[in-house]
Amino acid sequence: MLAIEADALRRTYTSRTGWLRPRRTETEAVRGVTFDVARGELFGLLGPNGAGKTTTIKMLNTLLLPTSGTARVFGHDVAREPVAVRRRIGYVFGGDRGLYERLSALDNLRYFAELYGVGARDQKRRIGELLDLVGLTGRERERVEGYSRGMRQRLHIARGLLHRPDVLFLDEPSIGVDPVAARDLRRTVAGLAAAGTTVLLTTHYMAEADELCDRIAVIAGGRIRALGTPETLKARVGDRDVLEFEVYGVDEELLARVRRIPGVRGAAVEERGTAQALTVQSDRGAEPHARVLAALDGVRVGRVVSREPSLEDAYIAIVEDATTRREPAEVTA
Numbered sequence: 001m002l003a004i005e006a007d008a009l010r011r012t013y014t015s016r017t018g019w020l021r022p023r024r025t026e027t028e029a030v031r032g033v034t035f036d037v038a039r040g041e042l043f044g045l046l047g048p049n050g051a052g053k054t055t056t057i058k059m060l061n062t063l064l065l066p067t068s069g070t071a072r073v074f075g076h077d078v079a080r081e082p083v084a085v086r087r088r089i090g091y092v093f094g095g096d097r098g099l100y101e102r103l104s105a106l107d108n109l110r111y112f113a114e115l116y117g118v119g120a121r122d123q124k125r126r127i128g129e130l131l132d133l134v135g136l137t138g139r140e141r142e143r144v145e146g147y148s149r150g151m152r153q154r155l156h157i158a159r160g161l162l163h164r165p166d167v168l169f170l171d172e173p174s175i176g177v178d179p180v181a182a183r184d185l186r187r188t189v190a191g192l193a194a195a196g197t198t199v200l201l202t203t204h205y206m207a208e209a210d211e212l213c214d215r216i217a218v219i220a221g222g223r224i225r226a227l228g229t230p231e232t233l234k235a236r237v238g239d240r241d242v243l244e245f246e247v248y249g250v251d252e253e254l255l256a257r258v259r260r261i262p263g264v265r266g267a268a269v270e271e272r273g274t275a276q277a278l279t280v281q282s283d284r285g286a287e288p289h290a291r292v293l294a295a296l297d298g299v300r301v302g303r304v305v306s307r308e309p310s311l312e313d314a315y316i317a318i319v320e321d322a323t324t325r326r327e328p329a330e331v332t333a
Ligand SMILES: Nc1ncnc2c1ncn2[C@@H]1O[C@H](COP(=O)(O)OP(=O)(O)OP(=O)(O)O)[C@@H](O)[C@H]1O
Pocket: 013, 014, 015, 027, 028, 029, 030, 047, 048, 049, 050, 051, 052, 053, 054, 055, 056
């Protein structure tokens, strides 16, 4: 049996704006999303801000009703059998909410174990197992307020697993977590999947998705734009060369100029502290290096490196492709 089956899921938010002359604004956050997740699979949902990832997860974990379409978790319909679905799932979201700061990790877990109806006899053993699993054994008597972000996040995961869910939804678990703690977190997540838990993960970190996920769906503008293993997604840009320029002060106009260079298939810029990283994808052998430098006339350029296409490059290509062909997401009535 499949762990998750989403079939033509849609969700429209209706909000009222304006006070004197209220207007109804409809946002089509998810516009027909279909995918399956196998039992024990680690499935990634990637997409830019506002793509519809959280809305999709909220429909799957019964926090939000679909406007249309259906979804099942281990065969249970999320709209008609929410209680049965909730019994099978755990939900962990990034950030700081959901833990009691003044309590120790152990007391937090005891409290939530009561709340989730974990039997008294089972509680101690289960909490011990989970502390081991997330690497917090030995620190469980410390108050959460003294915990680092990474430790909190691992405690969140332990909390989400108390009732032994078959599916765990992890919404941006590594947000704000430093690189070393993020690596520990990835180990924890990989361990969960290896032990048979199905994991649906959203993340903005491509390296994390590449390392962890069996399959990935890229969602943009409320639709799935690509779905496959990290390898199949990377193969989409396998015929490209990638140059990365360290630059200072590249704006949209310059970026557009770079995109117009013959042979260039895509360009994106990302802030990296005081510098920016400009990534230029081009047809293999097009060698746009000199033309990019000419287009950046006047901009300070640091190191330039040539590298193999990564999942991030594939992601950028998929999302750019989707956004240049995107229909308007908002309809004002
Ligand atoms: N409660 C709401 N009311 C109205 N619009 C909403 C609501 N929640 C989300 N939206 C809109 O729906 C769209 C999808 O939002 P969603 O939170 O699902 O995206 P996301 O992919 O999770 O983004 P992020 O990476 O920023 O978390 C966005 O345009 C967002 O502004």
